[in-house]
Amino acid sequence: VDDRRILSMVKKKPFTTSSQVKNTLQVVDISLSKSTTREDFTRANTEGSPEAATIQAWNPLSITEGICVWCKFRNYPFWPAVVKSVNRKLKKASIVFIDNLLYDQKKIRKGFSVALKTLKPFDCEETEELVCKAKEKYEAAIQWCLKLIKDYRIRVGCGFTGSFIEYFSNDISKFILIHCYKDEEKEEESHQQERRRKLLPDRSKAARNRANEKLVVFIVRQRQVEKHLQDVISGLQQSKWMRWFLTASRSVVDTYLEDDDQLDLVIKYLTGVYKTAPLIDPCLAEVDDVRFVLDVLLPEAIIRAIAGVDNLSLGAAEDKYLKGPCLSKREREEFDAMIEQQMKMKASVHQRPAHTT
Numbered sequence: 001v002d003d004r005r006i007l008s009m010v011k012k013k014p015f016t017t018s019s020q021v022k023n024t025l026q027v028v029d030i031s032l033s034k035s036t037t038r039e040d041f042t043r044a045n046t047e048g049s050p051e052a053a054t055i056q057a058w059n060p061l062s063i064t065e066g067i068c069v070w071c072k073f074r075n076y077p078f079w080p081a082v083v084k085s086v087n088r089k090l091k092k093a094s095i096v097f098i099d100n101l102l103y104d105q106k107k108i109r110k111g112f113s114v115a116l117k118t119l120k121p122f123d124c125e126e127t128e129e130l131v132c133k134a135k136e137k138y139e140a141a142i143q144w145c146l147k148l149i150k151d152y153r154i155r156v157g158c159g160f161t162g163s164f165i166e167y168f169s170n171d172i173s174k175f176i177l178i179h180c181y182k183d184e185e186k187e188e189e190s191h192q193q194e195r196r197r198k199l200l201p202d203r204s205k206a207a208r209n210r211a212n213e214k215l216v217v218f219i220v221r222q223r224q225v226e227k228h229l230q231d232v233i234s235g236l237q238q239s240k241w242m243r244w245f246l247t248a249s250r251s252v253v254d255t256y257l258e259d260d261d262q263l264d265l266v267i268k269y270l271t272g273v274y275k276t277a278p279l280i281d282p283c284l285a286e287v288d289d290v291r292f293v294l295d296v297l298l299p300e301a302i303i304r305a306i307a308g309v310d311n312l313s314l315g316a317a318e319d320k321y322l323k324g325p326c327l328s329k330r331e332r333e334e335f336d337a338m339i340e341q342q343m344k345m346k347a348s349v350h351q352r353p354a355h356t357t
Contacts, residue, residue: 063093066163068122068149070130071095071114077137078130080122080145082164084111091116096165098145122149148173204328209259215305216262220269225304229273229297235281245295246283253294256302256321270297 063069065085070078081095094111120126134142152160152167160167167173218224231237257263270293284292299321307317327335 062121063116063119068098068164069095070120070122070124070127071097071112072118073097073112073114077134078120079134080142080149081112081119083119086116093119095119098148098164099141204331205258208325209262212257212259212262214309215302216257216266218305218309219266219301224308225301226273228304229270229300230277230279232296232300233274233277233281233284234279235283236279239296239300241296241299245287245292253298254322254324255294255298256324258325266298266301267293270301273297 063083063086065083067083069081069083071081072078080098082098084094084096086093092113093116094113096111120130131142131146148168149164151173152164155167155172160172162170228237232239232242255263257266271289274289274293274297303314303317303321306312306320307314310317310320312320
């Protein structure tokens with residue numbers, strides 16, 4: 001098996017001495033057998049020779065533990081991976097894809113079980129074609145993989161004796177990982193700038209703020225809900241928000257208002273209503289004033305304002321309040337992109353265990 005792999009490499013790039021071949025093959029953990037002679041190299045470079053025909057056919061036996069390969073998985077393009085183990089009897093191999101999952105030690109230990117026929121040696125003749133295909137959808141990610149593999153091979157040539165996974169967990173890969181991430185971040189930023197130049201401003205949030213301004217006027221300036229709020233504070237008016245506030249240990253506040261200035265104005269007004277209320281229910285004697293305003297008075301005021309401004313029943317107004325703002329498609333896409341970017345940043349600064357060789 002070693003002889004055929006050596007002949008294949010010599011076919012692609014002839015060498016003059018066996019020592020040069022040996023030094024080069026050590027980078028990919030291939031040993032030079034004694035049966036491979038200078039005459040074999042000469043025959044391999046002869047057009048039409050049996051050896052030349054043999055080495056052009058891919059041999060599954062060339063897939064061994066620890067090497068880098070291309071793997072075809074589902075509908076994704078061929079992607080770089082590392083072979084963890086090979087089962088010749090079942091014609092399967094356990095591999096780990098070279099991607100962000102390398103940060104997950106559990107995924108590394110488990111690996112993916114794939115058929116040997118889905119794998120190609122990383123330095124196969126179709127490498128350039130496979131790279132181009134992967135770049136069509138995942139240009140930044142495939143560049144990240146190729147730079148990692150290139151740096152790993154250089155480290156092996158300089159004396160590093162660990163596997164690719166050990167290299168990834170070692171501090172020596174830190175520089176290339178940071179460098180690749182910065183390149184990807186710059187590329188993503190340029191794409192976002194290009195999208196912003198092409199797209200018209202999204203007016204959805206501005207329209208919601210204009211609609212909410214009517215609610216603020218209804219509450220603060222016209223004081224249309226003040227009498228109802230005073231009745232809630234005194235206990236004369238039953239409120240389910242009050243019941244939830246008194247029984248729940250923790251709460252999540254849905255402010256409904258998206259503009260900070262509008263929200264501050266309403267909160268300031270509600271705080272004043274509470275502090276100047278002529279009568280306060282004894283059960284509120286030791287409660288947190290801020291929590292009471294946010295958890296009880298704010299939803300009560302906004303629901304009453306929605307009902308008054310939009311001419312809705314209290315039930316319909318409460319449903320509208322609980323649904324919250326109706327986000328546009330672009331706003332959802334921008335939010336998803338922001339979350340994805342934050343996840344990438346979190347992965348890039350993940351604390352990796354040091355490895356000693």
